[in-house]
Amino acid sequence: MTTLSPTAAKRVFLILSTTRWLPVGFVVGIFTLVARERGLTVQQITLYMTAQGIMVFLLELPTSGFADALGRRPLLLVAGMVNIGAGVAFLFAHSFWQFALSAGLMGVYRALDSGPLEAWYVDTVHEREPGADVHRAMSAQGVLVGLGMGGGALVSGGLVAWHPFRDSSALLLPIQVFVALCVVHLVATSVLLRETPRSDDGMRARLADSVRETPVVVRDGIRLVTRNRVLAGLVAVELFWVIGMMAYETLMPLRLSDLLGSEARAGAWMGPAAAGGWALFSVGSWLGGRAADRFGLVPAAVLGRVLNGLGVVAMGLVLGPAALIAAYLVTYSLHGAASPAYMGLMHREASAKNRATILSLGSLVMQAGGAVTGPLLGLLAAQTSIATAMVVAGAISTVGFVCFLPAWRRGRSQPVEDLAVEDVEDPATA
Template identity: 45%
Template sequence: MSAAAASAEAARAISAAQRRLLLLTALRWLPVGVTLGVTVLLPLERGLSIAEVGSILAIQGFVALALELPTGALSDTLGRRPVLAASGVLAVAASVLFLLADSYALFAVSLLLQGIFRVLDSGSLEAWFVDAVHEHDPQAEVAHSLAKAGTVLGVAIAGGALLGGLLVAWHPLSALSALVLPLIVAIGLYAGYTVLVVVLVRDTPREGAAPAHALPTMLHAARQTPRTIVDGLRRAATSRVLAGLVLVEVFWSVAMIGFETLTPVQLEGMLGGEAAAAAVFGPASAAAWGLFAVGSLLASRLSGVIGVTWTAILSRILNGAFVVVMGLSSGVVGLLIGYGLTYLAHGAAGPMHSALLHREADRSTRATVLSLNSMVSGGAYSIGLLVLTAFAGATSAATATVVAGAFSILGAACYLPALRQERSRRAALNAA
């Protein structure tokens, strides 16, 4: 095959992988949008207290802390496809159990399964895509494709949120709660996603690897998982760039508490009740996720001009600054404008951060590195949630939001090692 023909074949394969990434990303996150709010409201409707709902939701964070690295290593050793398929099956099982649950114990088991689904899912689809691209072009830049995936993610959640709201308002199953239909639709979407994962995802063969059979491969993965975890941790300990990227999550997670958890509390205080706050927060969330998609698209364009790292730095600073604006707002309009702008920057930051992480990983540790990043994010979020909600109770939600935003801006400094590396790489390419 001539060089031109080989290049054209590689381009077609990369384009096909990107289309699959975007389709699977949309189906993965659409049910999340459909059930936005239902995860809290259905347990409350079935008799749980707010404190009990908070405790079952926290289960996911504890699962992430315990299982992120092992499941990431499992994806690196067993393969992306079986891990993604298993996560889809668990998503369906967790959603069915959540739909049927009528006690604290059943809701807790459902959230436990959902936590396992999320840690299995964490990073595996991205890792598959990057593996597929680098199989055809090891030097290919994936930032633009990941930004497109971020755009699709935001559109999917925004569209799902609107669909979920319409399903609740429609309420055709009058004998059941209005909150049931969105869950039924979400179960169907998760099932469809799982089928498409099995059909569309094909693992990139590892160099020198023999054809795999299910049981021997799983046993080998179990033996290799501890070594892969150690390799991932060692890589973070010896790489200032990777350590800096992972530390960014500490600051980013605190910002997320400000614009995700504390925003409804601020709205409740401004509007005088939970029902009024929920009525405003639903459409605002859909609009915000639409802006998230726009942010991902803008980041893709901007990174081509100023570079991936500078785009990540700018997004981190703006995200934190807009959280501060939310805390300083004295009215609903100002708060929601800040909320939307925060998601705009949030959407820009995600794909750039992911692209930088992928630069620091190879085929054997890619999902482990992404899981290490998620583990730090989940741990920081859980601890920050305890601290900031207590602080908000002692002061106000607005004050806690300002503190969260100001603190998160400091995380931009953690990108400096990556910036120096990007400059060195660019200088080397120019010299060549």
């Protein structure tokens, strides 16, 4: 698929991971605060955000099928253009439906972007080293993502506090920077990522082939999940995890705003808080990789997910803004700690033919789960309090550890070296 060596592919993978996530750091919590500043209620905010989950639910598997059948690079380029459009739409959104449109475009982007870059890297490595585990690269990716997100968030908070353009909201400049950096990422993807076309035919012929192949790829991916209990459990983990994530990504800025009495003040606080969170995410990701080496992928993943959920509970129980941010920092470090082991387990269950599809199945469940539970958490917050909704979300997220039990049982009965991709890629043998 590519002539790059594993070392060169890893370098491209880490560079593009950084340029992809650096812009996101500038808007951590900002979209939510802008919507509230422009008059939306908590219930409306959690409801309009379901547009993102709905679009991912509708498009995740078809777009990942295109990635597996047509190629990773074309999907990533289209995704980059859609992301730019979503950022521009958020800048000019004022009503509920305009915010919903912006979130829908972001959902299209997430569906296109979910999986192809990782799939491209893993398949490149497996060309030279078949079946090699890649959790160390995923750990390094987590470190760089955390540093990029943290750096972007820190600068974002500074921009909000600076507020150089007094005739507009202090929250808008970070979104403008987000759009500009998304353009940089699109250019970097076009220049750095190289992939041999899946066939020698013209683009129209390859597209026609991908249309015919996509249903087969999607069908095989779904069949693999239904026949592979380990993979089914790993995918189900996302449903529990997203409930906790809704608390510390959507509800946390709103609760901070309530405690501080101003969306602009909350935006200025969110910058340093998110920067610290993503810095600790990097530390957690590094520790998660080391824990996976020492204790195994399943124990490391379980421990990280359970502690992450308990961190969300703590965020709901604290009483002041400083304590809320402290709990947020701990929770984000635990978020990073669970990711390398979890992604390593996911890659064990996939092959080159369906890797993007398998990764997208997890993202699909996460986004669909967020689309369903987000409005419910918003309703609970409106009827009780944001703090209560956060405690409930964290408690439910913690229960998701049971989904790792099939992987745990297989790991106890079969040595790790026997769990090669070739042993599980056929649904009939899983």
